[in-house]
Amino acid sequence: MEEQVAAYVAKEQKEPLPPPPSEVGLTGVLRKNLFATPLDSALTVVLGLFSIWAAWNLIQWAFLSAVFVGANREACLAGEGQAVGACWAFVYAKLGQFMYGLFPLGERWRVDLVIVLLVALALPLAIPSVPQKRLNALLLMVAFPFVALVLLTGGQFDIGGGWIAFLFALAAFASASFAAANVTASRRLLRAATWLAALAMVLLLASNIVWSGQMDLLVFRFSVLSLLAFLTALASITSSLVAAWSGEDGRAVALRTLAPPLLVLALVVLLAGDFGLSPVATNRWGGLLVTLVVALTGIAASLPLGILLALGRRSHLPAVRLFSIIFIEFWRGVPLITVLFMSAFMIPLFLPEGVSFNQLLRALIGVALFSAAYMAEVVRGGLQAIPKGQYEGAQALGLGYWQMMRLVVMPQAIKLVIPGIVNTFIGLFKDTSLVYIIGLADLLGTVRRGFSDPNWITPTTAATGLVFAAFVYWLFCFGMSRYSIYTERRLHTGHNR
Numbered sequence: 401m402e403e404q405v406a407a408y409v410a411k412e413q414k415e416p417l418p419p420p421p422s423e424v425g426l427t428g429v430l431r432k433n434l435f436a437t438p439l440d441s442a443l444t445v446v447l448g449l450f451s452i453w454a455a456w457n458l459i460q461w462a463f464l465s466a467v468f469v470g471a472n473r474e475a476c477l478a479g480e481g482q483a484v485g486a487c488w489a490f491v492y493a494k495l496g497q498f499m500y501g502l503f504p505l506g507e508r509w510r511v512d513l514v515i516v517l518l519v520a521l522a523l524p525l526a527i528p529s530v531p532q533k534r535l536n537a538l539l540l541m542v543a544f545p546f547v548a549l550v551l552l553t554g555g556q557f558d559i560g561g562g563w564i565a566f567l568f569a570l571a572a573f574a575s576a577s578f579a580a581a582n583v584t585a586s587r588r589l590l591r592a593a594t595w596l597a598a599l600a601m602v603l604l605l606a607s608n609i610v611w612s613g614q615m616d617l618l619v620f621r622f623s624v625l626s627l628l629a630f631l632t633a634l635a636s637i638t639s640s641l642v643a644a645w646s647g648e649d650g651r652a653v654a655l656r657t658l659a660p661p662l663l664v665l666a667l668v669v670l671l672a673g674d675f676g677l678s679p680v681a682t683n684r685w686g687g688l689l690v691t692l693v694v695a696l697t698g699i700a701a702s703l704p705l706g707i708l709l710a711l712g713r714r715s716h717l718p719a720v721r722l723f724s725i726i727f728i729e730f731w732r733g734v735p736l737i738t739v740l741f742m743s744a745f746m747i748p749l750f751l752p753e754g755v756s757f758n759q760l761l762r763a764l765i766g767v768a769l770f771s772a773a774y775m776a777e778v779v780r781g782g783l784q785a786i787p788k789g790q791y792e793g794a795q796a797l798g799l800g801y802w803q804m805m806r807l808v809v810m811p812q813a814i815k816l817v818i819p820g821i822v823n824t825f826i827g828l829f830k831d832t833s834l835v836y837i838i839g840l841a842d843l844l845g846t847v848r849r850g851f852s853d854p855n856w857i858t859p860t861t862a863a864t865g866l867v868f869a870a871f872v873y874w875l876f877c878f879g880m881s882r883y884s885i886y887t888e889r890r891l892h893t894g895h896n897r
Contacts, residue, residue: 461485462867468492476858486864487856494850498868501686501841507678510551511689517544518696526883528890541700542663546670552693554679557671561622565604565630567664572597572636574660579644579653589643596636603629605750637661682760686841688872693760694767694832694842695876699825701768706775711805713780724776731773736831739766744838763835771828778820782813815891822884826877833873844869 421427434444465485467476469492476487491498500508521540524530549555576593607625614621622630637660644653685693712724731739743766747757757765786809794804814821836845847865850856 472855473858473861476856476860478859484858484860486867487858487860488864490850490856490858490861490864491868493856494847494853494865497850498687498843498846500689501846502684503680503686503689504678504684507680510677510680514548514551515692517547545700546667550670550675550677552680552685552689553682554677555671555673555675556677556679559620559668559672561620561630562604562607562626564620564668565600565622565626565633567667568630568633568637568661569597569600569604571660571664572600572633572640575637575640575657578656578659579640586643586646589639589646593636593639593643596632596639600629600632600636603632682758683839685760687846688843690760690835690840691829691832691843694764694835694840695829697764698767698771698828698832701764702771702775702824702828703821705768705772706779707810709772709776710779710783713776714783728773728776731770732777734770736767736770736834737837739770740834740838742766759839763838763840767828767832767835771824774824774827775821778817778824779813781820782815782817783809785816786812818884818888818891822880826880829876829880830873843872 419428423432435441462485466488467484467486468488470476470487470489471493475489476484478484496505496508500511503511521536521544525533525536525540530536572593576590576597579593580590603625607623607629614623637658640657641654644657645651709724709728712720713728715721715724734742740763743762744759747762747765790808790812791804794808799807832842833844835842836848841849847869850865851862
């Protein structure tokens with residue numbers, strides 16, 4: 401009996417049986433995903449036929465019946481019994497205008513050089529394996545904007561004393577903030593530096609209201625109040641420098657404290673210098689150039705401003721928290737079109753005497769502030785997702801507030817909200833098309849202006865130009881989306897469930 405039972409007992413593991421042929425391969429995939437039920441089958445057939453019909457019409461319009469070469473509208477006009485698709489000859493003829501606007505033909509190499517420098521500095525920063533990230537970021541964030549500004553405009557700015565006083569007043573606030581990082585620095589000197597910087601700003605605002613005469617200092621013309629503001633800002637910087645030097649690690653902190661005024665001084669020399677370049681007014685810029693300038697400036701400015709506003713909204717200081725809430729809610733409650741009109745007509749009313757912004761710079765300020773309000777809420781969502789234990793652990797290690805945020809909290813919060821940040825960037829890039837309403841010819845605005853050229857007015861010109869503009873916008877937005885997905889995967893540390 402035992403021998404008979406043993407005959408039915410396997411002495412080794414059996415190989416698994418292959419799955420049924422209907423469940424594997426192309427047949428299995430189609431059956432599981434497209435034809436699982438009668439309803440799925442019907443939807444697959446209907447949507448498949450519609451997709452084939454739409455794809456065929458698009459291919460026929462964009463390629464088979466399209467016109468690629470032509471000198472004028474005659475090439476894109478249909479003859480008897482002939483259908484003409486896309487007029488790509490129009491795009492080719494206007495491509496230089498779509499890219500550069502009215503930028504002088506002989507000076508377009510400057511735009512090309514700026515783009516090459518941007519790519520050369522941005523790509524190493526985006527590739528994790530490339531070394532020297534800190535130097536690369538410093539060149540991209542600090543040096544490149546000034547070099548690009550000189551190349552695109554030609555430099556030789558007529559900088560008045562009001563501008564210089566305004567920039568040094570901003571540098572005074574930055575120097576006081578850097579000096580405050582030294583916990584052993586003199587609090588009395590730091591308070592004096594902050595009050596002097598605030599006084600410099602008050603004097604600048606007063607110079608915009610009260611005429612106080614003109615006087616020259618070196619090669620710059622100041623009003624009496626703007627000169628007093630400049631001297632007050634220098635006194636504030638000096639107080640911050642002395643306070644930073646008086647504490648522990650005084651030399652290192654003093655160097656950081658001295659960085660903002662040195663940067664402002666280099667900026668003034670750079671902008672006022674003569675580099676032999678022909679000046680090009682910003683009202684001659686257009687096309688993709690304006691789109692990239694507005695988008696990149698808004699992206700670069702909105703992220704740090706958004707982080708500061710998010711921290712301010714979570715601050716324990718009532719004045720800082722109230723200011724951040726009012727700022728965020730105001731800019732989020734106003735349409736971007738209204739913001740652009742406000743920046744175009746109201747910003748000059750708040751500028752001190754001798755300080756003026758052109759139309760493009762006003763639009764850049766409006767876009768940056770508008771985007772910063774949305775970015776602040778995205779970053780605040782990431783801060784709220786950080787457990788309280790992370791804050792307590794950083795404090796237990798003896799880290800100060802800014803050290804805790806820079807080293808522990810903010811890297812985790814930013815990583816969690818990468819999709820929201822990139823989504824804001826993509827929305828900002830597409831919203832640059834709205835600057836057309838205040839007279840700036842961005843890519844979409846330049847394409848629309850091309851429709852009115854009598855040499856290219858055809859039934860398909862408008863559709864072709866809009867499809868071209870849409871493809872360019874999609875290309876940039878899709879690139880940002882794919883890179884954000886790559887960054888998420890690289891920084892993934894187990895937050896997904």
